[in-house]
Amino acid sequence: MTLLRKTPWNELESVQRQLNNIFDDSGAAAGNWLPAVDIRETKDALVVETELPGIEKKDVKVDVKDNVLTISGERQYAKDVSEEHAHRIERSYGSFTRSFSLPPNVDTVNVDATMKNGILEIRIPKAESAKPKSITIK
Numbered sequence: 001m002t003l004l005r006k007t008p009w010n011e012l013e014s015v016q017r018q019l020n021n022i023f024d025d026s027g028a029a030a031g032n033w034l035p036a037v038d039i040r041e042t043k044d045a046l047v048v049e050t051e052l053p054g055i056e057k058k059d060v061k062v063d064v065k066d067n068v069l070t071i072s073g074e075r076q077y078a079k080d081v082s083e084e085h086a087h088r089i090e091r092s093y094g095s096f097t098r099s100f101s102l103p104p105n106v107d108t109v110n111v112d113a114t115m116k117n118g119i120l121e122i123r124i125p126k127a128e129s130a131k132p133k134s135i136t137i138k
Contacts, residue, residue, distance in 0.1 A: 046126070047121065048069065048100070048124070050098070051118065051119060059073045059074050062120075069111075069122065070100075072097040105126060105127050107126065107127050110125050112125075
C-alpha cells in the first residue's frame with residue numbers, strides 16, 4: 001500500500017483536472033486566450049509589453065482609437081503535429097484581443113511598436129504637458 005501525502009498542490013491539480021474535464025480542453029483550442037501584459041510608466045512614456053511567443057509580427061495588429069489601445073492577433077496551431085500523437089497540449093491557440101483605456105495625457109499619434117524574442121513592446125509617449133519639468137525659481 002502506498003501512502004500519498006496530501007498537499008495544497010494535489011488539491012489544485014485535482015481542481016485543474018476537473019475544470020479540464022468540464023471544458024474538455026476545448027477553450028484553449030478554440031481560441032479563447034489572453035496573452036500576458038505588463039503596463040508600466042516611465043517619465044516619458046507609457047510602456048505596454050505583451051508576451052507573444054511563437055507568434056510572428058504579421059499575425060499581430062496594434063490599434064489606438066478613441067484613447068483605447070487594442071492588441072489583437074492569432075497564434076496558429078502547428079499543422080505538422082498530428083493530434084493522435086500529442087500526449088498533452090497546454091499552449092493556447094487561436095485569436096486573441098486585449099484592449100486598454102489610455103489616460104488622456106498620452107500622445108496617441110506617435111505610438112511606437114516593436115517585437116523581439118516573442119515580446120511586443122508598445123511605447124506611447126506622454127504629451128508634453130504631462131512630462132515632469134523643473135521650474136526655475138526667480
